[in-house]
Amino acid sequence: METSNAVIRHIYISPGHNFRGHHGREPSAHAAIEVESARCVAGKGLEGDRYFGYEEEYKGQITFFDWDVYLDLCRTLGVADCPPSALRRNVIVGGVDLNALVGKRFEIQGITFEGTEECKPCYWMDRAIAPGAEAAMQGRGGLRARILTNGLLRTTANTRKDP
Numbered sequence: 001m002e003t004s005n006a007v008i009r010h011i012y013i014s015p016g017h018n019f020r021g022h023h024g025r026e027p028s029a030h031a032a033i034e035v036e037s038a039r040c041v042a043g044k045g046l047e048g049d050r051y052f053g054y055e056e057e058y059k060g061q062i063t064f065f066d067w068d069v070y071l072d073l074c075r076t077l078g079v080a081d082c083p084p085s086a087l088r089r090n091v092i093v094g095g096v097d098l099n100a101l102v103g104k105r106f107e108i109q110g111i112t113f114e115g116t117e118e119c120k121p122c123y124w125m126d127r128a129i130a131p132g133a134e135a136a137m138q139g140r141g142g143l144r145a146r147i148l149t150n151g152l153l154r155t156t157a158n159t160r161k162d163p
Contacts, residue, residue, distance in 0.1 A: 005095035006108045009067050009157045010084050011038050012091075013049040032085035037154040040111050040147045046090055057146070059116035065089035065142035066098050073137065077130040086128045089119060089142050091153065098143040111151035119144045 012032040038046045045052040045061035054061075065087050074082055084092045093108075101115035119142035125133040 003096050003101075003106045003108050007067070007094040007157045008091060008108070008153065008155045009094055010092040011035050011153060011155055012085050012089070013038060013046055014088070015048065015050060032088060034085065037152050038090070040149075040151050040153055042147050042150050045147060046153075049090065059146065060119065060144040061147045062091065062113065062145050063089040063119050063142055064091045064093050064096075064098055064145065065119070066096070066140065067092055067094035069137075069140045069142075073129065073133065076136050077132055079130045082129050087125075087142070088128065094157070099140070101143055101145070105148065109151065109153055109156075110149075111153060112148040113145040114148055115143050115145050117144050118142070 012034055014032045033048075035048075038048070040046060040062065041052070043056075043061070045054065045058070051058065051060055065084070067084075070084050070087065070092060074080065098115075099118065101113075102117055103115060105112060105114050107113070118139070121134045121137035121141040123134055125137060
């Protein structure tokens with residue numbers, strides 16, 4: 001599927017899980033570390049990320065989130081100080097309909113991915129972003145994908161002007 005219009009605004013990796021496995025407990029405080037590039041390893045994930053080598057054929061080797069949805073979410077919830085890293089998605093991208101990529105192979109920057117499913121929001125989003133975030137993200141929580149070919153994914157947008 002054509003994704004030549006994709007603009008990579010932010011890339012994040014995190015060494016640990018803040019929410020997964022923390023039901024009924026406080027979240028952890030592992031930082032989402034912004035990087036200008038990340039090595040995608042086929043069948044494994046992003047080097048340095050908490051899901052790297054997590055399990056064979058894992059559906060979320062990399063996660064994407066739509067920049068316009070992020071902006072709308074901030075406007076809707078009246079949040080001015082929420083960085084995109086709070087979403088706990090790896091790649092914040094513009095110019096791509098992520099929901100259309102579920103079940104499809106697509107290429108960004110010469111790297112082939114396979115969209116596996118929506119990255120569904122959970123109740124932790126209300127805490128990480130603002131109350132109402134989980135509901136506001138329904139049907140637009142991002143994309144979970146497998147990495148099919150190796151490559152270096154790089155940011156392509158000047159993010160100094162981000163809100």
